[in-house]
Amino acid sequence: MQRSVADAAGHVVRLACIMTEYLRDGAAIYRESFATIRAESDLAGFADDVATVVVRMIHACGQTDLTTDVVATPGVVDAARGALRAGAPILCDANMVASGVTRRRLPADNEVLCFLGEPGLPELAARMETTRTAAALQFWLPRLEGAVVAIGNAPTALFALLDLIDDGAPRPAAIVGAPVGFIGAAESCELLSTREDLEFITVRGRRGGSAITAAALNALADPAE
Numbered sequence: 195m196q197r198s199v200a201d202a203a204g205h206v207v208r209l210a211c212i213m214t215e216y217l218r219d220g221a222a223i224y225r226e227s228f229a230t231i232r233a234e235s236d237l238a239g240f241a242d243d244v245a246t247v248v249v250r251m252i253h254a255c256g257q258t259d260l261t262t263d264v265v266a267t268p269g270v271v272d273a274a275r276g277a278l279r280a281g282a283p284i285l286c287d288a289n290m291v292a293s294g295v296t297r298r299r300l301p302a303d304n305e306v307l308c309f310l311g312e313p314g315l316p317e318l319a320a321r322m323e324t325t326r327t328a329a330a331l332q333f334w335l336p337r338l339e340g341a342v343v344a345i346g347n348a349p350t351a352l353f354a355l356l357d358l359i360d361d362g363a364p365r366p367a368a369i370v371g372a373p374v375g376f377i378g379a380a381e382s383c384e385l386l387s388t389r390e391d392l393e394f395i396t397v398r399g400r401r402g403g404s405a406i407t408a409a410a411l412n413a414l415a416d417p418a419e
C-alpha cells in the first residue's frame with residue numbers, strides 16, 4: 195500500500211508502507227490482556243484480592259506461570275491498601291520501581307521515595323561495606339513505621355531490611371519484595387516468605403524485577419484493572 199504525506203517544504207512524499215492490523219485502543223488492549231491472563235493462569239490458590247495483584251504482576255512480565263512462585267500473606271492487600279489510604283509513603287529500592295508507580299492510582303497522593311541519589315550514599319555504602327541500595331535503607335528509617343516497601347531490584351536491600359527489622363527498626367505495614375537475578379534474589383525472597391511477623395508479597399526464585407514490583411504496588415493501591 196502507498197501513502198502520501200507532505201514534507202516540511204510542502205513536497206509530496208510517497209511512503210511505501212505495510213498497514214498491519216493491530217489493536218490500537220489502549221483500554222481495549224488492557225481489557226483483552228487481563229482477560230487472557232485470567233483465562234491462562236491458575237489463580238485458584240489465591241484469595242480474590244491477592245489474585246488481582248498477581249494478575250497485574252503477570253501483566254508486567256508476560257509469564258502466566260508466575261503464579262507458581264508468588265507467595266503472599268492473607269492480610270497483605272488490606273494492610274497495604276489501608277496504609278496507603280492513611281497516607282503512608284512508598285519506599286523503593288530503585289528509581290525504576292519508583293518510576294513505575296502510577297501516581298493517579300495512589301489514594302492519598304502518597305510520597306514515592308527512593309534515596310539512591312542521596313549525596314554521600316556511595317561513601318556511606320563503602321563505610322558500611324555494602325551496596326548503595328542496601329545502605330540507602332538508612333534514609334528509610336525515619337519513614338519506615340507503617341510505610342509500604344517496594345523492593346524490585348536489589349536482593350541486598352531486602353536482606354538489609356529484614357536484618358534492620360530484626361534489630362528493632364520500625365515495621366513497615368506491607369512489603370512487596372521481588373528482587374530479581376542470580377545472586378541473592380532467591381535467597382532473600384525465601385527468607386521473606388518464612389516471616390510470620392510481616393505482611394508481604396514475594397516471588398520465589400530468580401524472577402522478580404522493578405516492573406513486576408511496581409505493578410504489584412499499583413494493584414495494591416487500586417484494584418481497578
Ligand SMILES: C/C1=C2N=C(/C=C3N=C(/C(C)=C4\N[C@@](C)([C@@H]5N=C1[C@](C)(CCC(=O)O)[C@H]5CC(=O)O)[C@@](C)(CC(=O)O)[C@@H]4CCC(=O)O)[C@@](C)(CC(=O)O)[C@@H]\3CCC(=O)O)C(C)(C)[C@@H]/2CCC(=O)O
Nearest residue numbers: 288289290325326327347348349350374375376377403404
Ligand atoms: C548486583 C546488582 C543487580 N542489578 C540487577 C539488575 C538490574 N539493575 C539495573 C540497574 C540500572 C541498576 N541496578 C542497581 C540497583 C545496582 N544493581 C546491582 C547492584 C550493584 C547491587 C544490588 C544488589 O546486589 O542487591 C546495584 C548498585 C548498588 O550498589 O546497590 C543500580 C543502582 C546501579 C546503577 O546504575 O547505579 C541501578 C538502579 C538505578 C535505579 O533505578 O535507581 C538493570 C537495568 C541492569 C542494567 O543496567 O543492565 C537491571 C534492572 C532489573 C530490574 O528489574 O530492576 C540484578 C540482576 C538485580 C543484580 C542483583 C542480583 C544478581 O544476580 O546480580
